[in-house]
Amino acid sequence: MEKHNSPATGTDPLIGVLHSAVAGELRHVRTLIEELAEVLVGDEHFVDRYLDKLQAFDLLVQCTEESAAVLDRLAAGACTQSAIAPVRLGQIHERLHSALKAAH
Numbered sequence: 001m002e003k004h005n006s007p008a009t010g011t012d013p014l015i016g017v018l019h020s021a022v023a024g025e026l027r028h029v030r031t032l033i034e035e036l037a038e039v040l041v042g043d044e045h046f047v048d049r050y051l052d053k054l055q056a057f058d059l060l061v062q063c064t065e066e067s068a069a070v071l072d073r074l075a076a077g078a079c080t081q082s083a084i085a086p087v088r089l090g091q092i093h094e095r096l097h098s099a100l101k102a103a104h
Helices: 015-041 044-075 080-084 090-103
Strands: none
Touching: 015 044, 044 080, 044 090, 080 090
């Protein structure tokens, strides 16, 4: 049976590898969203009808990139506060900060 380490201790030697892998998956999702947005922007009728909704694609791309960057910093050994400090999107930064605060 696999031994599970406490998430609070950070003793799992593969945690950095997993953080990096999940960051890569998020970047793959970002690429798929960008490709879908390109297709939709190419449809003149869609753009005319849903121009305001297309901004959601940009926000999704930014959110996935910010989340991937946090995971990359954690994988590189950054502490949680240092990992979220560079997050530029205020909403994400606040939600992550709140999650850490709630855990204390």
